[in-house]
Amino acid sequence: MSGDTPEPNDPIQMPTRRRALMLGAAGxxxxxxxxxxxxxTAGSVLNCEIPVPGPHGTGMNIxxxxxxxxxxxxxxxxxxxxxxxxxxxxxxxxxxxxPGTTYEQSQAYVNYIRRLQAGxxxxxxxxxxxxxx
Amino acid sequence: xxxPKTLYQAEPADARIVEPLDMMTLIxxxxxxxxxxxxxxxxxxxxxxxxxxxxxxxxxxxxAVSFDLGGQDDAVTLITExxxxxxxxxxxxxxxxx
Numbered sequence: 001m002s003g004d005t006p007e008p009n010d011p012i013q014m015p016t017r018r019r020a021l022m023l024g025a026a027g028x029x030x031x032x033x034x035x036x037x038x039x040x041t042a043g044s045v046l047n048c049e050i051p052v053p054g055p056h057g058t059g060m061n062i063x064x065x066x067x068x069x070x071x072x073x074x075x076x077x078x079x080x081x082x083x084x085x086x087x088x089x090x091x092x093x094x095x096x097x098x099p100g101t102t103y104e105q106s107q108a109y110v111n112y113i114r115r116l117q118a119g120x121x122x123x124x125x126x127x128x129x130x131x132x133x
Numbered sequence: 134x135x136x137p138k139t140l141y142q143a144e145p146a147d148a149r150i151v152e153p154l155d156m157m158t159l160i161x162x163x164x165x166x167x168x169x170x171x172x173x174x175x176x177x178x179x180x181x182x183x184x185x186x187x188x189x190x191x192x193x194x195x196x197a198v199s200f201d202l203g204g205q206d207d208a209v210t211l212i213t214e215x216x217x218x219x220x221x222x223x224x225x226x227x228x229x230x231x
Contacts, residue, residue: 018199018200018201019200019201020200020201020202020203021173021174021177021196021200021201021202022173022174023174023202023208023211023212023215024172024173024174024211024214024215032169032170033167033168033169033170033222034167034168034169034170047163047166048166
């Protein structure tokens with residue numbers, strides 16, 4: 001890149017010579033971005049989050065089959081919008097329980113997550129968990 | 134054309150993970166989950182901005198302390214363009230004057 005970078009151990013050049021900084025030509029983009037919907041990277045899957053429930057279900061409970069139900073529905077589980085990481089959900093899909101939940105509660109939450117649709121919070125994260133690696 | 138007087142503020146440093154990779158730098162943005170592959174001068178600009186709201190001229194002056202911007206008379210114009218790109222990506226925010 002820049003050939004005039006002073007040697008780090010050269011005491012004479014250090015104070016006076018500064019490295020040239022390329023500011024980029026006009027109109028040339030300097031950035032390429034990888035978006036999580038496209039990136040099947042471990043990073044995006046591990047770090048994305050799924051709220052249970054998302055904003056569309058605030059104040060509602062989740063029944064055993066994963067449906068949003070009224071808060072007083074017998075047999076339903078309270079859901080506070082707690083966020084689970086992609087990695088936690090992935091483990092739950094393979095049989096473990098979600099952190100801080102009972103077995104039945106975790107099953108209900110996972111069923112809720114399975115029912116997420118495009119546009120609902122957490123859907124993209126869940127979808128990316130399903131992508132083949 | 135962006136107004137060179139616009140103030141820009143970078144996201145807090147803990148909102149991203151920066152990983153230098155030889156000629157390029159990867160910036161993972163926690164908020165969006167997007168990874169940006171950036172080249173010079175983006176990492177240097179973000180570092181020079183710190184957490185302050187700066188305009189392009191201020192940022193040019195800061196960069197000139199550490200780097201040779203020589204021969205790039207339009208440094209402020211170019212930095213404004215880069216800041217606009219970064220604002221589109223969400224790595225910096227345009228700060229509107231009250």
